[in-house]
Amino acid sequence: MFIRSIKVPSSSGVVHEYVRVVESVRENGRVKQRVVLNLGRRDTLVELLPLLQRFLQGDTVAPFEHDGPIQTLDASTWGPMLVVRHFFQQLGLWQILDAGRRWPRLLPAEDPDDDWPSRVLALIANRLVRPVSEHALAGWLETDYVCDRLGRRYVTRWKRQGRVEVDLTVLQRWYRTLDHLVLNKAKIEVALYKQLRDLFDFQPDLVFYDLTSTYFAGQGPAALAKHGYSRDGKPRNVQVVVGVVMVAGWPITHHVWAGNTRDSQTVSEVVKDLTKRFQFRDVVFVGDRGMVTEKNLDVLQKADGDWGFLLGMTRRQNPAAEALIDRIVEDRWLECPGGINTEEAHEKQRTRVQEVTCDRPGVRVFIVDSDERRAYEQRQREKAMQRVRVGLEKLQRRVAKGQVKAPAKIGAAAQRVLSRNHGQRYYAWKLEGGQFHFEEHPVNLPREKKYEGKYLIQTDRTDLTPREGVAHYKELNEVERGFRSLKDPIGMRPIWHHCERRVKAHIFVATLAFLIERMLERALKDARVPLSAQAALTALQTIRHVRFQVDGQERTGVTPGSQRARQVLKALKITEIRPPAPPGAQKTTM
Template sequence: MFPRIITTKRKDRTYRYLTLVESYRENGKIKQRQVGNLGNIDLYSQEEIRRLIDKLREFLHDDPYGTTQDLTTYGDKHYGIPYVVNVFWDRLGLTEFINSLLKDRQVEVDVALCTKILVLNRLIAPKSKLGVARWVHRLYLEELEGRPLPDVHHFYRAMDYLEEMKDALERHLYLQLTDLLSLKLTLVFYDLTSSYFEGTHCPLSKHGYSREHRPDRPQINIGLLVTPEGIPIAHQVFEGNVADKTTVPDAIKVLSERFEVGECVFVGDRGMITQDNLRALKEAGFRYIVGFHKRGREVSDQLLEEYQDLSQYTPLGEEGSLLYKEIPAAKVPAEDAAENEEDYLVRYILCHNPAKVAEDQAFREQALQEAEAQLQHLKEWLEKEEPRRGRKPTAKSIMLKVADLLNRKGMARFFDIDYDGNKRLNWQRNQTAIDKESLRDGKFLLKTNSLLPADQVVTAYKNLMQAENAFREIKDFIRLRPIYHYNEHRVRAHVLICVLAYLFEQWLEVLYRRHVENEIQRAKSITDNETREKELKQLKSSYRSGRRILEELDEIKAVDQQFIDKRLYSITLPGEAQKKILGVLELPLPPKVLVKE
């Protein structure tokens, strides 16, 4: 039995009728007969036809088509970030490389898969290793379908193997990224940070200078080498009490031996560059760019006095947000005689950051007011008439107290103190000293022996914050902390996983940034001024950070559903933001449906 449309004509009009036709056999021949007439099909609405079909389907004992009542939803899984990371993971050949390092060993754990899961967890919802074992069912990866999910001990074992291959893995990643991102390591940025522990038993954890203002906690130090675009290429984990300057030889060795970099410019802060490190850089064939603290002896009062006229400075780039002036080396105090024997010509560049001026002024004024409030409190305490308990304060003890509270934020030179040795304590600001200090606002000095033009030297040092941004992102978004591991190898592996996760995040940002910069160059060639300025403004506001890109991608989910007897994943439809990101990354849109086997 089947439906058929019968057409008839009446007075130049055509009518279509829906009929039910039955086939039957008679005398060995197949014939058809009409068994029902459902009326003029053109008079039915689409909804009426749909209801008719649904009503007829109620008589089916085994409906192969199903209705919305036959759809069951079980939950969703993270799909967007794994979809993208999986592509980049394969481009790096990480699974094959990790497996090749383990091919001659009896390994019962899928180290590559566990590593990928740990990296994805850092990018999506950072948790402890036990938390990852409980979370992994929320992650869609084709490799996880139809097989037992890894347990917490699988992740720990994978970390042990991963830490052993760290150096080889970093070299492999560097070589792959050199091709994929056209890296040319002419500049490298190096910085050091600390991260405190929750536990107390790791041999690496020591008390030292805490950049996180937690001197009560033992910590580790982490040195990071990054490219000018912020791509991390290598890292080292040091004990928590190591001095910054002692870590530089390791960084130089990594560049010259592991990555076989023949020539580049090493960019770092002044605390890392000693005469020994300068010699090590010279022996490796590297040049350097280092920054001096504005209150160091290199940024002398005489230097600031002579170059306070900002009209002598050159704006950096189109925005002119930074001013710089190259100054003669003779104007800067030599650190020692050994430096004058360098083969490379040393240059100095004095920089002025107008945006930093207001910040420095506000910081100093707040410190001055806090010091005055403490002095006022001390003055009122001295003037109290009631007898005091305990030892009577002496003039010496009072002046020591005054010195202590003024020296806490370096305010001593900004106040003139008058104390009569008894109850009268007065003070006033030393405006001459304050005016002299204001010459330092927004200033910093760069020293280099590179052959780069002055503007490129300043830009390179300005980009040193790429390393600082990397540390900030690894700590805040990738969640390096809390660190509970007490096994040294697993602490190192934990840091490696965090750096790997940041590598993928930054890779996405670099590709998106390059795309926007190419579009900006194209827009600059537009002849119509109004159109050009409008498009440039839109493009400059369209930059996306790696974190923002990940947040957008995480909106794409794999919804676990069952329709009649078929289990499937329905992929949520990417929005315009996700389509834009995938287009920039040159990735196809994900499939609408994935059938579960």
């Protein structure tokens, strides 16, 4: 037997040398080498060799004892970064980013060969672990072991300059990484889509599209930062609108618009982009009721290929919707399969659907009746009615006491009360003999009760059953769940940037982090590990990279982590938990 080594390049370009014990054997008259034992990576063996020699010589002292003291130099969180690197490699992002262009207008002091793909990896990991701004990134780099593709750890260079506490040269490298990234967004998204399609073997039959908004902490860039309908409950803050397209549960592209952009104004651009960049031809566009305009339906019908639509319909202030609901026939309801919420409910919650006749040629309409939705909308209505009733009763007492006398002032006060909590939907009022009277609205309130629990879906697909239509439309909830993940755990909000391209790059980093979170969630589900992605990332923080001295010699190691962390690594089939060994003496980088 004798020793042999083999050099194996990883997907990130780092070459590791592995040591083997082999023996010569004769097979069919020829001499071959057969592997007897794999000893592991050479750099690891070098550290273990002194201990191994003592153990083999019969030393009774435990293998990890030593003559001098152990001094711990550093213990940094490594587990989340390890897993993000795993998915980064699985998605082929090293190769995709390496093939990208660089931002052409560099400052004189900037390195034109900076390893920006490694910085993108770090920014994505930060979004998933502890989302902070590029300025605040320095603090995270001190607590977590974040390294480039060669294994060189990113270190912070503290240097106060005005309000900035880190070296501006180093900070500029992270900002420039955003510039490189957003410059290549179009090609990166297409490449990732192809990689996802190969990894998970799906076809783009349904395209799910929805929008959200996210606000600025400050003024933001003038072209994007506008006041509009805030989905964050921050109407005083300027914002941007973000639209995300998902296929088979995966986010494949996103768009960013000014904060005052209406939902319906975005559809045309999205459809054209999917047709041109992704070559989508035979798909069904699934969107919420805010997308529905005659112009958008015309765009879908005229798009290249065979595009169909499955869209919600607005109920209120829509006489056509009320007329369609009036066409319901009670004995024609079809029961729909229940989801997880329905199965876990103490009382059975039905979801029913029926198709009703639509007056528009080529369009089918499904009316859905949901017990769960009805209970929610009834609770909301009752709370709103109670608030409005309290306000109207106060006004009634003020009028009775003579505190408000002029009819115009009484009418203005009543309008103010009704404008809150949608009071005009529930109550009507009148002034008789100088007295203020109110009652439940004889027309609007019955209409509200008729709407409760019901929503409408329209489609032009003739091959879609009503039950299938409901199931596909409910999948829009996945996009909405994705928005919640983007905004809260991944920290897309608030946005601090003042430059338009960096705002877009910030959102791109968040969506890439969202994609990796989805991949982690999928892997855990496939392995039947009962952890959410965020719970798994928390457990992985128990895996630490440790740097210590033994007898004056510096060594490194990685702790195995908690039981749940090891469970996650097993689900992902990650066996090599050490970071890449940095080349030579280059242990760190800026």
